[in-house]
Amino acid sequence: MIPNSMPRSFMKLVLSAAVAATLAASPVQARDATRGDDSAAIIAALLGLVTLGVLLSGNDDEPTYPSGHVARPYKPTHPQVYPHRPHRPRGISKYRELPSSCLREYRTQTGRKIMFSNHCLSKEFKYARDLPRSCESTVVVKNRKGVYVTRRGYKPDCLSKRGYRATRAY
Template identity: 80%
Template sequence: MIQYSMPRSFMKLILSAAVAATLAASPVQARDATDRDDTAAIIAALLGLVTLGVLLSGNDDEPSTPYGHVSRPYEPTYPDRPHRPHRVSKYRSLPASCLREYRTQTGRKIMFSSNCLNKNFKYASGLPRTCKRNLVVKNRKGIYVTRRGYQPECLSERGYRATRHY
């Protein structure tokens, strides 16, 4: 592997300056207008420009990092852990007695009653607020009232579940 002590852009600058100085220092002879050998001079100038372009373009396929290698982020590997039986946490176990069925104008809805959870569940204040809903239902007297509660589907997506024995 070739290691460079100078950056490529600096080397390209020095090389182009050297080629330009060589072309500028070459003697130019005045020719007669009748001399028809200008085609050789034009071809030589074009060949010099093409060579200069090739030298300046360089090879961009090589890595531009120092010392010619690319560093990659460290990805640690962990050994496989033995399978543990699933434990039911009291924090994630909601009392099934707090599940209520409400009949609304749009149909039947089931949710955990907020009042029941506050009385029977120690961690009710830590339940996710995104799962809390208000339902407008008709009570036994025929009056529309608002009931507050939590959607069971939303709570189960976040790791909560209903248990019979709390």
């Protein structure tokens, strides 16, 4: 079907004017006015009016086309299964979670000290360089051979005051 560039109402007006002009311009026999037989003229006029009415009252509905695709939200047939994730308190990010496997207990001459090992954190914790230097501490301990050595680490209470915490070992 060829799409129309003119509106239907304008096309109907032009078509009806063309039909009316054709009927008005058609040759009519000259008749005697005294005869009084106007039945043919009445029938022709009625036929012209019916034709004009049919043309004007044509089907006003636009042609219907298949509706095509109707957009609907996607609903999966199977329920979505999400992996279980442990509950994380608000405000705690992975940036602030220290591995509890790095907690070490050191026996010094002054007593027992618990610290996060600097060596372990540099291996296990991605953001070890960003830890506050004010929480860093050094202790002197005896190794297995009986030689005094220094160990560097971070104090857990100092780190917890600055928002860090140890994760649970699974």
